[in-house]
Amino acid sequence: MSALSNSDNISTGCSSAGKGSSVDVIISEVGPRDGLQSIDQCVDIDTKKRWITAEAAAGVREIEVGSFVNYKLLPQMCDTAEMVRHACGIEGLTVAVLVPNLRGAVAAIEAGAHKISIPVSASETHSQKNVRRTHAQMIDEVRAIRQRIEELPKAQQPYFEAGIATAFGCSIEGHVPLSKVVELAGLLIGAGAEEVGLSDTTGYANPQMIRERIRAVHCAVGSDKLTGVHLHNTRGLGLANAAAAIDEGITTLDSSLGGLGGCPFAPGASGNVVTEDLVFMVESMGLSTGIDLDKLVQVRSILKAGIAEEPLYGFIPDAGVPVGWADTHV
Amino acid sequence: MSALSNSDNISTGCSSAGKGSSVDVIISEVGPRDGLQSIDQCVDIDTKKRWITAEAAAGVREIEVGSFVNYKLLPQMCDTAEMVRHACGIEGLTVAVLVPNLRGAVAAIEAGAHKISIPVSASETHSQKNVRRTHAQMIDEVRAIRQRIEELPKAQQPYFEAGIATAFGCSIEGHVPLSKVVELAGLLIGAGAEEVGLSDTTGYANPQMIRERIRAVHCAVGSDKLTGVHLHNTRGLGLANAAAAIDEGITTLDSSLGGLGGCPFAPGASGNVVTEDLVFMVESMGLSTGIDLDKLVQVRSILKAGIAEEPLYGFIPDAGVPVGWADTHV
Numbered sequence: 118m119s120a121l122s123n124s125d126n127i128s129t130g131c132s133s134a135g136k137g138s139s140v141d142v143i144i145s146e147v148g149p150r151d152g153l154q155s156i157d158q159c160v161d162i163d164t165k166k167r168w169i170t171a172e173a174a175a176g177v178r179e180i181e182v183g184s185f186v187n188y189k190l191l192p193q194m195c196d197t198a199e200m201v202r203h204a205c206g207i208e209g210l211t212v213a214v215l216v217p218n219l220r221g222a223v224a225a226i227e228a229g230a231h232k233i234s235i236p237v238s239a240s241e242t243h244s245q246k247n248v249r250r251t252h253a254q255m256i257d258e259v260r261a262i263r264q265r266i267e268e269l270p271k272a273q274q275p276y277f278e279a280g281i282a283t284a285f286g287c288s289i290e291g292h293v294p295l296s297k298v299v300e301l302a303g304l305l306i307g308a309g310a311e312e313v314g315l316s317d318t319t320g321y322a323n324p325q326m327i328r329e330r331i332r333a334v335h336c337a338v339g340s341d342k343l344t345g346v347h348l349h350n351t352r353g354l355g356l357a358n359a360a361a362a363i364d365e366g367i368t369t370l371d372s373s374l375g376g377l378g379g380c381p382f383a384p385g386a387s388g389n390v391v392t393e394d395l396v397f398m399v400e401s402m403g404l405s406t407g408i409d410l411d412k413l414v415q416v417r418s419i420l421k422a423g424i425a426e427e428p429l430y431g432f433i434p435d436a437g438v439p440v441g442w443a444d445t446h447v
Numbered sequence: 448m449s450a451l452s453n454s455d456n457i458s459t460g461c462s463s464a465g466k467g468s469s470v471d472v473i474i475s476e477v478g479p480r481d482g483l484q485s486i487d488q489c490v491d492i493d494t495k496k497r498w499i500t501a502e503a504a505a506g507v508r509e510i511e512v513g514s515f516v517n518y519k520l521l522p523q524m525c526d527t528a529e530m531v532r533h534a535c536g537i538e539g540l541t542v543a544v545l546v547p548n549l550r551g552a553v554a555a556i557e558a559g560a561h562k563i564s565i566p567v568s569a570s571e572t573h574s575q576k577n578v579r580r581t582h583a584q585m586i587d588e589v590r591a592i593r594q595r596i597e598e599l600p601k602a603q604q605p606y607f608e609a610g611i612a613t614a615f616g617c618s619i620e621g622h623v624p625l626s627k628v629v630e631l632a633g634l635l636i637g638a639g640a641e642e643v644g645l646s647d648t649t650g651y652a653n654p655q656m657i658r659e660r661i662r663a664v665h666c667a668v669g670s671d672k673l674t675g676v677h678l679h680n681t682r683g684l685g686l687a688n689a690a691a692a693i694d695e696g697i698t699t700l701d702s703s704l705g706g707l708g709g710c711p712f713a714p715g716a717s718g719n720v721v722t723e724d725l726v727f728m729v730e731s732m733g734l735s736t737g738i739d740l741d742k743l744v745q746v747r748s749i750l751k752a753g754i755a756e757e758p759l760y761g762f763i764p765d766a767g768v769p770v771g772w773a774d775t776h777v
């Protein structure tokens with residue numbers, strides 16, 4: 118496993134947070150953002166707070182608690198600032214948020230987020246639909262955000278990542294050339310993103326493509342500039358793709374408790390990788406996530422009570438862990 | 448992909464069948480055996496015949512059409528001889544069956560099966576529960592079957608494989624030592640099996656374990672003596688494990704249309720890898736299966752009509768293939 122050599126004793130997330138505890142793979146819970154933005158109802162903030170508090174108590178080191186977007190378009194995200202403030206009170210948790218532009222980044226900084234991610238679609242058509250911006254405009258946003266961050270004292274600077282959406286294909290444009298992804302990665306790093314992530318927004322990736330694209334981006338910008346992927350399970354390949362990504366040295370994997378999630382502007386794309394199943398796979402492979410799987414599964418009860426209409430997915434909650442699992446995992 | 452170098456232009460299955468057409472990966476449909484043995488109802492033989500005929504027409508090269516077991520224990524398999532005779536009339540199809548012992552093998556040979564597989568559990572407890580035999584007794588069965596095959600003229604000899612069940616763990620014993628699997632592989636080859644397969648009967652495997660165990664068995668008996676794996680999706684890792692197996696040079700993968708299947712004697716173990724999703728993954732990775740995915744998905748209508756009570760699984764039938772897929776796949 119290349120991850121073992123590359124990621125041994127990586128610390129969790131950004132320098133602004135964390136107790137310095139180390140894991141092999143960081144599971145970044147994105148359900149409160151990607152999961153909730155894809156469902157119609159607005160979940161009450163108490164449920165959301167209990168959700169992230171319980172996940173952090175189960176050992177989850179990084180949670181994307183919301184996004185600073187136009188609340189008229191996504192009213193589900195109207196309480197992100199309060200979510201950030203609550204999450205920042207949880208010791209050892211890296212508090213991540215998504216921002217579509219400088220305005221969102223400013224709000225994220227004000228709220229105190231540790232990590233901000235801006236999605237930039239490799240497919241320009243998807244970019245126009247998702248955030249109404251061209252590539253050039255998005256690069257300008259990245260540059261403006263970097264400038265704003267630089268104006269802050271070092272200790273207050275959030276970690277700044279650009280997530281390359283539709284990095285493995287677009288449900289509108291279809292094939293997205295690898296050269297486009299590599300070019301965009303270079304431009305984003307050049308404009309001031311500390312790193313890029315690859316997002317399979319549409320569930321088009323396969324393990325071979327995962328390997329190929331990660332290697333190409335690593336070659337172009339350096340392996341320290343691409344450490345995370347965001348995978349969807351639309352076509353059932355989420356875990357296969359995660360395993361391939363880990364094998365290529367990726368150390369941060371996004372996922373969603375119960376498989377909540379999707380992209381409302383990418384037709385047919387639904388469902389992040391299920392956090393419970395991902396943790397099981399990673400731990401089974403002998404890599405530590407720092408997460409107590411039993412406690413994690415119990416967090417589902419908060420979602421079942423608070424978002425009763427939404428189905429929850431996942432194999433581990435039904436099948437349970439293998440006999441003997443408890444002997445080798447906490 | 449190691450599979451590309453190892454399996455380029457492999458011919459399909461045993462010498463008794465096939466048109467000599469070549470593929471990179473053989474998808475072996477085991478639904479008519481592993482799927483149907485796990486459900487209570489006996490499906491009428493006309494439905495079963497139409498099922499396998501339609502799958503073969505979609506390009507599936509190998510189908511396990513049934514098992515020659517005690518029909519009092521598994522009445523679902525009472526018509527296996529007739530299924531074999533029907534399947535042997537389908538040009539280019541490798542007709543596989545499962546046999547638990549010499550008696551079953553004799554029946555399989557009489558019916559004209561091209562390939563016979565005997566399951567031998569790495570877990571002796573599971574072996575006792577599944578076929579009421581110890582390891583020593585199973586090795587004797589393998590030796591007796593080989594002897595019987597040798598008495599046939601070369602052209603009539605079926606291909607003879609031993610499938611190592613619970614090769615990645617047992618729901619009764621828990622951990623199954625790698626050394627036990629390697630030892631058993633050697634004994635089975637020594638007793639006359641042409642090759643061994645590794646079966647994740649209980650859904651305990653993970654990609655790391657898949658790699659480790661395939662490599663160890665390849666080292667022990669030769670890579671030509673282990674070319675196939677049989678994976679279950681009990682904990683959602685079926686495709687991840689399949690991708691790892693392909694990467695280790697495996698060229699035959701068992702799966703079940705609609706994810707039918709399981710092992711009635713391994714509590715909690717249910718559902719083979721879904722054929723439709725597996726074909727999608729393999730073809731997406733640039734490897735040919737010879738299967739028309741659209742035609743394959745249409746075969747589900749035969750199951751829906753004939754086994755209406757049983758749920759069918761799979762992502763591809765719901766999500767569809769990516770935009771642009773048709774440009775690169777037949």
